[in-house]
Amino acid sequence: MKQVAIIGYGPAGITAGIYLKRNNIDSIIIGKDLGALDGYTDLVENYYGFAEPIPGKDLIANGVKQAKRLGIQVITDSVISLKEIEGGFQIGTAKHKYEAKTVLLATGKTRTTINKPGFIKYRGKGISMCATCDGYFYRRKKIAVVGCGAYMLHELEYLNRMSPDVTIFTDGNPFHEEVSNKVVTEPIISFTGTDKVTHIETEHGKYDVDGIFIALGIPSSIEFASQLGVIVEKNNLLVNENYETNVPGLFAAGDIIGGKLQIAKAVYDGMMVADSIYKYLNKK
Amino acid sequence: MKQVAIIGYGPAGITAGIYLKRNNIDSIIIGKDLGALDGYTDLVENYYGFAEPIPGKDLIANGVKQAKRLGIQVITDSVISLKEIEGGFQIGTAKHKYEAKTVLLATGKTRTTINKPGFIKYRGKGISMCATCDGYFYRRKKIAVVGCGAYMLHELEYLNRMSPDVTIFTDGNPFHEEVSNKVVTEPIISFTGTDKVTHIETEHGKYDVDGIFIALGIPSSIEFASQLGVIVEKNNLLVNENYETNVPGLFAAGDIIGGKLQIAKAVYDGMMVADSIYKYLNKK
Numbered sequence: 001m002k003q004v005a006i007i008g009y010g011p012a013g014i015t016a017g018i019y020l021k022r023n024n025i026d027s028i029i030i031g032k033d034l035g036a037l038d039g040y041t042d043l044v045e046n047y048y049g050f051a052e053p054i055p056g057k058d059l060i061a062n063g064v065k066q067a068k069r070l071g072i073q074v075i076t077d078s079v080i081s082l083k084e085i086e087g088g089f090q091i092g093t094a095k096h097k098y099e100a101k102t103v104l105l106a107t108g109k110t111r112t113t114i115n116k117p118g119f120i121k122y123r124g125k126g127i128s129m130c131a132t133c134d135g136y137f138y139r140r141k142k143i144a145v146v147g148c149g150a151y152m153l154h155e156l157e158y159l160n161r162m163s164p165d166v167t168i169f170t171d172g173n174p175f176h177e178e179v180s181n182k183v184v185t186e187p188i189i190s191f192t193g194t195d196k197v198t199h200i201e202t203e204h205g206k207y208d209v210d211g212i213f214i215a216l217g218i219p220s221s222i223e224f225a226s227q228l229g230v231i232v233e234k235n236n237l238l239v240n241e242n243y244e245t246n247v248p249g250l251f252a253a254g255d256i257i258g259g260k261l262q263i264a265k266a267v268y269d270g271m272m273v274a275d276s277i278y279k280y281l282n283k284k
Numbered sequence: 285m286k287q288v289a290i291i292g293y294g295p296a297g298i299t300a301g302i303y304l305k306r307n308n309i310d311s312i313i314i315g316k317d318l319g320a321l322d323g324y325t326d327l328v329e330n331y332y333g334f335a336e337p338i339p340g341k342d343l344i345a346n347g348v349k350q351a352k353r354l355g356i357q358v359i360t361d362s363v364i365s366l367k368e369i370e371g372g373f374q375i376g377t378a379k380h381k382y383e384a385k386t387v388l389l390a391t392g393k394t395r396t397t398i399n400k401p402g403f404i405k406y407r408g409k410g411i412s413m414c415a416t417c418d419g420y421f422y423r424r425k426k427i428a429v430v431g432c433g434a435y436m437l438h439e440l441e442y443l444n445r446m447s448p449d450v451t452i453f454t455d456g457n458p459f460h461e462e463v464s465n466k467v468v469t470e471p472i473i474s475f476t477g478t479d480k481v482t483h484i485e486t487e488h489g490k491y492d493v494d495g496i497f498i499a500l501g502i503p504s505s506i507e508f509a510s511q512l513g514v515i516v517e518k519n520n521l522l523v524n525e526n527y528e529t530n531v532p533g534l535f536a537a538g539d540i541i542g543g544k545l546q547i548a549k550a551v552y553d554g555m556m557v558a559d560s561i562y563k564y565l566n567k568k
Contacts, residue, residue: 015332015548022330022420023445046306048299048551049333051349065335136306161307161562260555264299267332268552271544278445 002028004277005091005100007079011263012254013106014063015270016277017072023278028098029067029074030091042124046133047263059263082228088249101284102277105225105237105245105252106270109261114146114171114214118191126197127212131155132262134211135162141210144200146188148173150234152215154261156181159213167207169200225252234258242276243269251277286312288561289375289384291363295547296538297390298347299554300561301356307562312382313351313358314375316391326408330417331547343547363391366512372533385568386561389509389521389529389536390554393545398430398455398498402475410481411496415439416546418495419446425494428484430472432457434518436499438545440465443497451491453484509536518542526560527553535561 004020006013009031017027043053067074081092088101113119119127128134131145139162145155148170156179159166168179172187186202191212193199200207230245231238236258243251253269255261288304290297293315301311327337351358365376372385397403403411412418415429423446429439432454440463443450452463456471470486475496477483484491514529515522520542527535537553539545 011332018330018332022416024420024423045350045354046302047333048295048302048350048547048554049331049338049343049346051346051353054333059333062333062335066329066332069335070329132306136308139308262555263332264548264551264555267548270332271546271548 001088002026002098002100003281004028004102004104005030005089005098006104006106007031007082007091008104008106008108008254009064009067009074010060010106010108010254011063011266012108012270012273013104014067015267016104016106016253016274017067017074017270018070019271019274020277021070021072023274025278025281027072027104028100029072030077030079030093030098031064031074032078033076042129042133044263082225084228084247102249102251102280104273104277105250105256106254106266107256108266109151109235109255114188114216116188116190118193118197119214122191122193122197122212125195126193126210127191127214129214130261131158131213131215132260135159135213138211139163141165142208143167143211143213144169144207144209145213145215146171147215148175149216153177153179155213155215167209169202169207225250242279243273244276244280249280251280285372286310286382286384287565288312288386288388289314289373289382290388290390291315291366291375292388292390292392292538293348293351293358294344294390294392294538295347295550296392296554296557297388298351299551300388300390300537300558301351301358301554302354303555303558304561305354305356307558309562309565311356311388312384313356314361314363314377314382315348315358316362317360326413326417328547366509368512368531386533386535386564388557388561389534389540390538390550391540392550393435393519393539398472398500400472400474402477402481403498406475406477406481406496409479410477410494411475411498413498414545415442415497415499416544419443419497422495423447425449426492427451427495427497428453428491428493429497429499430455431499432459433500437461437463439497439499451493453486453491509534526563527557528560528564533564535564 003025004027006027006029009029017029020027044056045053077093083090089103091098143163143166146169167182170185189201191197228247237252237256239252239257243253251273253273254266287309288311290311290313293313301313304311328340329337361377367374373387375382427443427447427450430453451466454469473485475481512531521536521540523536523541527537535557537557538550
């Protein structure tokens with residue numbers, strides 16, 4: 001039985017592995033194929049230490065290499081099940097089963113894309129997946145934010161700082177939050193434009209926009225975490241100040257626990273959760 | 285008058301500048317000449333995103349380039365004074381005076397080196413300045429930690445995890461803390477060895493060691509911060525949950541506020557304090 005299984009090899013998972021190793025604790029890190037890392041295809045400009053913007057995928061690949069160089073076992077596979085067993089957990093992938101005393105969920109959040117004509121064409125040309133990353137470029141402009149849940153509200157708060165003209169598009173979903181913004185609940189038909197996006201079209205309307213922010217995210221491993229009875233709050237796994245969920249020995253870090261969806265925060269989480277896991281294992 | 289003056293262009297200061305810029309707030313960042321960054325000459329292995337270890341100085345230089353590329357004003361100069369003026373602060377360097385509504389202290393902590401024969405020769409060859417960085421290489425070995433204050437105790441806690449054989453050398457300073465470690469209070473005469481350090485010599489003793497950790501750090505800008513009446517606790521500037529000191533408009537982040545002396549933590553601080561400064565400026 002391993003000491004620690006880390007699910008997810010993004011910034012939080014890899015950093016946790018590195019700091020655990022420095023505490024003399026071996027972990028196995030299991031991550032999805034890089035090709036699946038859809039949320040990380042854009043250029044990273046905010047993360048400290050890179051003179052030039054780095055493609056998100058390259059950063060993830062660097063992290064995996066960094067961990068391997070330090071002697072940490074990193075495996076590419078998809079975790080499909082997680083259950084409690086005597087003294088720990090069993091982690092199932094399509095090919096194997098692993099056992100570990102503790103598990104760290106660090107899968108990130110899938111930034112759900114939107115399947116509408118024009119989305120692929122204008123992504124990066126007026127359509128963005130991250131307000132904190134790109135909001136600045138649309139200050140005092142006409143902004144649309146697409147979504148209806150907690151993540152949309154999180155992005156909205158930031159976008160409202162940038163511009164007085166931010167409209168919410170719920171794409172057909174009901175919306176009952178109190179906001180001072182305009183809200184369009186009609187389903188979106190398409191995104192249209194010239195060399196960059198200029199309009200959102202619905203059945204009865206055509207709306208001028210300078211920038212569109214897609215904010216439909218839902219956590220990717222909420223499902224199997226909830227199978228274990230992990231408390232989920234507003235699409236985030238609920239953890240205490242030690243990054244431990246309500247299931248003893250099951251920790252979570254990074255985007256999946258909410259807060260700022262930024263690499264700097266995921267890395268910080270990874271460092272801090274390593275400490276907590278170390279203490280948990282030594283208490284036993 | 286500028287909106288924000290950031291003193292220090294290490295990870296915390298640069299990250300704060302980047303996130304402030306994304307919030308549409310211009311800052312000026314003033315940092316010491318890179319040559320003075322003594323604590324950063326070693327290789328960085330723990331900070332996420334680099335497949336190969338990166339020299340600390342290169343990382344700092346990357347950060348400065350990153351900020352400049354994003355249009356942030358970065359200046360190399362030594363801040364020698366800081367005082368409150370109507371509506372903000374005046375920051376004095378040898379050559380200029382700057383005025384800003386808010387100030388972020390992000391100078392880091394000077395990791396004081398020790399002026400004894402053998403220190404330069406064996407630094408990196410058994411003598412280390414960072415337990416979290418290098419402690420792992422001395423697990424179950426004979427370790428010495430040199431220091432007598434809060435920072436030494438912080439390093440000691442970590443080193444005690446690595447080995448049951450950690451001795452404290454106070455280099456002539458009195459020591460009244462309760463620890464279970466052996467304590468040598470005699471002044472250190474020299475560090476000796478072969479191709480790597482093997483002994484600490486005092487007037488009456490010669491002690492076998494595998495690794496020596498220097499932990500004499502004191503914050504570098506405590507002095508002028510205390511001139512403003514900033515509360516200092518255990519060699520750290522005291523800040524509230526918004527990274528604000530007891531002087532309104534004066535913020536601090538990174539190593540200087542204590543906690544983990546790690547780049548990941550300084551970067552996280554920088555991101556978070558940017559939010560606080562943004563809110564402070566908008567409240568006004």
